[in-house]
Amino acid sequence: MDGWWTPLIVVAVMVGVAWAWTMVYRPLLQVRRLVKELAEGKEPSGFVARGAWGMEEVIVNLDKLSERIHGLSSRAEREKYNLRTIIGSLSEGVVITDPEGIIRLANRSFLEMFGLPSFPIGQTFMETTRLPEVARAVELTHAEGGGRSLEIRRPTPEQPEGRIFAVNFAPIVEGGSGERSGVVTVFYDLSKIRKLENVRSEFITNLSHELRTPLSILAGYLETMEDPAMLKGAERREVMEVLRRNCERLTGLVNDLLELSRIESGQVQIRVQPRRPAEILEEVRSDWKRAFAGKRVRVELECEEGLPEVNSDPLRIGQVFANLMDNALRFAPPGSLVSLGARLSGRQVEFFVRDEGEGIPDDKIGRIFERFFRVDEGRTRERGGTGLGLSIVKHLVHLHGGGVRVESQQGRGTTMFFSINPSR
Ligand SMILES: Nc1ncnc2c1ncn2[C@@H]1O[C@H](COP(=O)(O)OP(=O)(O)OP(=O)(O)O)[C@@H](O)[C@H]1O
Ligand SMILES: [Mg+2]
Known part of the structure; x- marks a missing residue:
């Protein structure tokens, strides 16, 4: 009779222990793990949401909290990354x-x-x-x-x-x-901005300088003309000639400046068409034959055989040659030879104008494509140069997708090159 309840007690204790294990101890372990993972900033691992005395609710809320923290910290990471990317760029x-x-x-x-x-x-x-x-x-x-x-x-x-x-x-x-x-x-x-400011003020100084010389000559002669008695016959003709020359010089200067600013501001569009290099060179020679003959300078063609056709805007390439030939004519001594040619250079066709003139000193050669640059200020101005020709050449050649270069030896002569693309 006695002892029948012993197994009952054992069963009751076992049920109690099992209940305490699943409803109290295990949830407690989970809470401990969740809190530890939260504290370490880790993403919480899975859990079983069962427990006594509101334990279940605590676990569910802890899990929600951990999700929010995780969301916030990944947002902070993202923002930090964005900030670094923005600052970095x-x-x-x-x-x-x-x-x-x-x-x-x-x-x-x-x-x-x-x-x-x-x-x-x-x-x-x-x-x-x-x-x-x-x-x-x-x-x-x-x-x-x-x-x-x-x-x-x-x-x-x-x-x-x-x-x-x-x-x-x-x-x-x-x-x-x-x-x-x-x-x-x-x-x-600020270096680039300062450099641009210097270029601008240098430009204005150069321009004023260029304008002042012909203007003061004009003013002086006009004053003389106020008294017609002072001017007679040949003298009068001479004065008129000076006035005409200086007006022309001013017009030339203004035209060159307008042309440069139109090219530099992208207003000049080129219309290219395929042309044979030999044909271009022939045209240049016949345009300039008379002027060179007047100075007893021979012009010879040196065109390589079998060159491809080039993409050229006839008007603009004409302008390029006009500037190069004008310089060659100015610097070629009487009785010398000017060679006009074209040859293959990589994929492009390179044209050149070579003279046997005085050449350009080594320390100046790198600057001749700059606006207003002249090797010998005084002498070149006397010969009518304003130093704008080669910068126009450079820009026009760039519009054709090509480049310019120069080789020169003092006392021996100068060769000006420019290259443009083949049409195919
Ligand atoms: N073939 C050449 N031989 C020697 N020097 C040259 C030659 N071509 C150019 N130069 C030098 O380069 C300078 C700049 O040439 P650029 O054609 O730009 O100006 P310019 O001929 O003086 O004036 P512009 O062409 O505006 O009338 C010239 O003043 C000259 O000193
Ligand atoms: Mg020139």
Whole structure:
């Protein structure tokens, strides 16, 4: 009789233990695992949502919470990535420093501006740029807040006159607390803008110079003409000739300038057609025969056999040759030879005009395609040159997809080359 309930108790204890295991202990283990995974920033692994005393609800809510945290942190990662991509692709140099002035982020443009071999993360501005004024401005921006800017000049081995940068500094202010947590520094390279400004002012100086000479000659002679008694017969004819020549010079200058600005601003469209190089050269020779004969200069053709047809706008290529022939005529001594030719150069056809004139000094040869450049200012101006011809040539050849070059030996002569594309 006694003892019949012993198995009952055993069964009851076993049921109790099983219940406690599934409804209390296992959910507790799960809560512990979930909390640990959350704390470690891991994505929570799977779980069984069963438990006593609201345990089930705790687990479900913990899981939701972990999903939200995970979502937020991947959004933050994405935004960080976007920010890095944007900063990385800027042409300005960008550097972010922390409150201690240590560089935490820098982009590739900054690296290139300062010729750094690698990202200077963990270094200070002073170590990286060796510019004390920049390091000081970063410190002040962090300490005092507010934006500030600087202009600095930094000599480089390639540019001894230095690259010029505008540098802007802005504190990073935390949204909630308003505390300053670092500084953003942005470097703009002003060298190109400064160079353009110099080119512009040089252009205006050159232009004024060119205009002043014929204008003052005109003014002087017009004054003389106010008293007709002063001018008689041959003298009068001579004055009229000077006036006419200087008016022509002014018109030529204005026309060349207009042409250059039309080409440079892309208003000139070329209309190419296939032409045989020999045919082009023949035309040039017959156009210029008379002018060269007047100076006793022979013109010979040197056209390679079997050249392909070229893509040429007859009007524009005519203009190119007119400028080259005009120079050759001006520099070729009487009794000398001017050769006019074409040959194959890679895929392109290269035309040339060679004279036996005085040549161009080595130190000037690199500049002759610049606007207004003349080797011998005074003498060339006397001969009527304004230094615009070759820059027009260069632009017209570029419109044809070709290039220009020059070879010259002082005292021996000059060869001007330009290449254009074959039509097929
Ligand atoms: N064949 C050449 N031989 C020697 N020097 C030359 C020759 N062609 C050009 N030059 C030099 O290059 C300079 C620039 O030539 P460019 O044709 O641009 O100007 P220009 O002939 O002086 O004036 P423009 O052509 O505008 O009337 C010339 O002033 C001259 O000093
Ligand atoms: Mg010229």
